[in-house]
Amino acid sequence: MTSFLRSDRSKPVAVWLFVVAALVLAMVIVGGATRLTDSGLSITEWKPVTGAVPPMSDQAWQAEFERYKQIPQYAQINRGMSLSAFKSIYWWEWGHRFLGRLTGLVFFVPFVWFAVRREIPRRLFWRLAGIFVLGGLQGAVGWWMVASGLSERVSVAPERLMVHLGVAFALLVALLWTAFDAWSGAARQTLPSPWGRRAVGLMGLIYLQILLGALVAGNDAGLVYNDFPLMNGRLVPDDYAGAGLWATLAHSQGAVQLHHRLGAYVLTGVALAIGWAAWRSNYLARETKLLGVAVAGAVVLQAMLGIATLMMRAPLALSIVHQLAAALVLGLATAFAWRTRRI
Known part of the structure; x- marks a missing residue:
């Protein structure tokens, strides 16, 4: 066909x-x-x-x-x-x-x-x-x-x-x-630089963070440990460990929330670093640079929104906005990754 x-x-x-x-x-x-x-x-x-x-x-x-x-x-x-x-x-x-x-x-x-x-x-x-x-x-x-x-x-x-x-x-x-x-x-010409790999890697981190957030949602883990930056005054929650590895990774409220927090820290740091490097790059077109900065800014705003959602015990409206923002962040990262592969 x-x-x-x-x-x-x-x-x-x-x-x-x-x-x-x-x-x-x-x-x-x-x-x-x-x-x-x-x-x-x-x-x-x-x-x-x-x-x-x-x-x-x-x-x-x-x-x-x-x-x-x-x-x-x-x-x-x-x-x-x-x-x-x-x-x-x-x-x-x-x-x-x-x-x-x-x-x-x-x-x-x-x-x-x-x-x-x-x-x-x-x-x-x-x-x-x-x-x-x-x-x-x-x-x-x-x-x-x-x-x-x-x-x-x-x-x-x-x-x-x-x-x-x-x-x-x-x-x-x-x-x-x-x-x-x-x-x-x-594409008539691909960009001969590592930017494509960096941008796709950033997409992967955002996607992983979304999956970690799904585990938080599935365990109602946004309703516990509603202080920040600690978790009930501790770096690692008391109920972190489950009955086994899978029970910890997928079913422990303390564990899934901690993993989502750690993912946010890593993602924010990486997004800011890539956004800054994109802006200073001599290889990227201006539109691509702006997309890189936009992704970094969106990740920071999403992290702040996540903290607010957590501390307010996941109200319906704010939780929906947090999920919508995750999709928008991933969409911007997709546009950035697509654009880095073109001149």
């Missing part, structure tokens, strides 16, 4: 990919709100097609509510919840899944349209096909995450939440990078 494709660049394709990236960002924000409101387990079945239609009658709502009553979260946390209260958490989860379906549709239909019209740059066709497969996989990962909270737990497994969020941010990066490529065309 790629033999029928033409052209090196396509601004309509780029705009389409930016729109899809915006939808992925919206999914991340709604997904964060769904988690923060403990709404993610309100829909206990995975129906990729028929699940797009919400309950349309009192009988249908009652049936959904009865299914929710069978899981541990209801029995141990929400026993006695009214139907009205159930509807409020149901709509968060339904909205998150609806956005997923909408994002898939907004990707697939234009993809077919652009392919038929031969407007997709030849070198991007199979990359876009891979992004579509990854997006479909994300739906399965989402259900795999939800399923972990339906039988023995009252919330989803933190490590599965980390994977789910990690795939979402990987999709965001892939969409943005491909959109930049579609807008500008293939």
Whole structure:
């Protein structure tokens, strides 16, 4: 099929990919709100097609509510919840899944349209096909995450939440990078310097920090050790160690919060160093230098926002802003890394 494709660049394709990236960002924000409101387990079945239609009658709502009553979260946390209260958490989860379906549709239909019209740059066709497969996989990962909270737990497994969020941010990066490529065309000359590796390394650190933050969220670790810079007056929290290595890395509230803090220190230092070096570089274009400085500034602001979120015990609005800012930081880092590979 790629033999029928033409052209090196396509601004309509780029705009389409930016729109899809915006939808992925919206999914991340709604997904964060769904988690923060403990709404993610309100829909206990995975129906990729028929699940797009919400309950349309009192009988249908009652049936959904009865299914929710069978899981541990209801029995141990929400026993006695009214139907009205159930509807409020149901709509968060339904909205998150609806956005997923909408994002898939907004990707697939234009993809077919652009392919038929031969407007997709030849070198991007199979990359876009891979992004579509990854997006479909994300739906399965989402259900795999939800399923972990339906039988023995009252919330989803933190490590599965980390994977789910990690795939979402990987999709965001892939969409943005491909959109930049579609807008500008293939690079006519690559930059003969180590800046590409540095910028991609910075992207990797930001991505790792996001994954560490997902473990904090999955363990509700933002609700403990709300002092700063110490943790209840100590450098290392008393309950750092879990029952084993995995229990410590993925399930200890003290450990995951400490790791997220340490990651923030390292990332801030590296981002400032790279931003300063970029500004002073004789190899980088002015636009690239500004992007490097912007990434450094965004990382510092995000760190400050994280401290405020922690010390205020993770209020809903501030936590959502913190997650949104993480996506924006990664987006800027993606633009910087992409730009460093071009003159």
